[in-house]
Amino acid sequence: MGTDEVKNATDFLKKEFLKEAKVxxxxxxxxxxxxxxxxxxxxxxxAAAKLISNTFRDDDITVIHGIPxxxxxxxxxxxxxxxxxxxxxxxxxxxxxxxxxKDVYREEIRSFTxxxxxxxxxxxxxxxxxxxxxxxxxxxxxxxxxxxxxRIISGLKERGVTVVGYAVxxxxxxxxxxxxxxxxxxxxxxxxxxxEIGPHDRIVLQ
Numbered sequence: 316m317g318t319d320e321v322k323n324a325t326d327f328l329k330k331e332f333l334k335e336a337k338v339x340x341x342x343x344x345x346x347x348x349x350x351x352x353x354x355x356x357x358x359x360x361x362a363a364a365k366l367i368s369n370t371f372r373d374d375d376i377t378v379i380h381g382i383p384x385x386x387x388x389x390x391x392x393x394x395x396x397x398x399x400x401x402x403x404x405x406x407x408x409x410x411x412x413x414x415x416x417k418d419v420y421r422e423e424i425r426s427f428t429x430x431x432x433x434x435x436x437x438x439x440x441x442x443x444x445x446x447x448x449x450x451x452x453x454x455x456x457x458x459x460x461x462x463x464x465x466r467i468i469s470g471l472k473e474r475g476v477t478v479v480g481y482a483v484x485x486x487x488x489x490x491x492x493x494x495x496x497x498x499x500x501x502x503x504x505x506x507x508x509x510x511e512i513g514p515h516d517r518i519v520l521q
Contacts, residue, residue: 316369324362325506329520331359332485332507338516344459344490346512351484352385352456359484363506364392367454367482370504374479376401377450380442382463383408385456389484393454405443412441420445422470424463440467447475458483458505461492468499485509488521 316324332348339345350356367389376397381390383406394403405416412419420442440463451471458464458481468478480502486493488510497503508521 316365321366321369324365327362328359328366328484328506331356333518333520336516336518338512338514338518341512341514341517344487344512346487346509346518348485351507355385355388355456360388360392361396363389363484364396366506367393367504368396370482371452371480371502372397372399374452374502375450376452376479378402378404379452379454380404380406382406382453382455382467383440385484386454389454389456393452393482402444404445407441408439409441410439412443416441416443418445419443420467420470420474422467424466442467442471445471445474445476448477450477450479452479453481454483455481456484458486458492458496459490461490461495464492464496465499468496468501472499480504482506487512 331350335350336346336348339347350359379390379394379401381387387406390403394401422440424440453468464481468481471478478501481496482504485507486505488508493503493505509518510521511519
């Protein structure tokens with residue numbers, strides 16, 4: 316991608332983000348952007364895929380894993396944009412997984428969700444066909460504190476998987492998650508970086 320293409324994709328994502336973003340609780344750092352995770356727009360996925368594939372194109376990726384559920388949509392878009400011989404592996408949050416799945420890596424992830432009235436919940440994340448020697452790109456919709464990404468990446472590395480990178484549609488810089496994941500020694504990338512939020516839907520992008 317040329318400089319102009321990168322700028323156009325970035326500007327488009329920032330515009331879409333600010334158009335739909337709502338601050339749910341500025342003190343706890345919760346925001347909602349439906350077109351980036353709950354009701355994802357193909358145009359958002361396409362622009363993000365261009366930026367992410369441009370960042371990781373030369374990193375010899377063999378497998379792309381999305382962190383469910385929104386990360387799966389992003390993973391598909393990035394795999395198509397890369398247009399290389401990569402494998403797109405399935406991932407699920409369900410407790411029960413298909414019996415046909417082999418070499419499953421599972422991690423219990425703690426996360427906060429406003430849909431449960433602001434309580435901590437545990438989700439079992441399953442990644443299929445995890446093999447030693449794979450060169451994996453991990454994708455998610457959002458990075459906040461980084462706990463999900465950090466635990467999944469650490470676990471994969473313990474199994475002999477090379478995690479090439481971790482990319483998200485957006486991250487909340489003030490919660491430090493992307494920096495935390497970067498301490499694992501991998502390349503990280505966020506399409507839209509939120510530096511501040513405040514009352515009355517005040518959102519500042521980096």
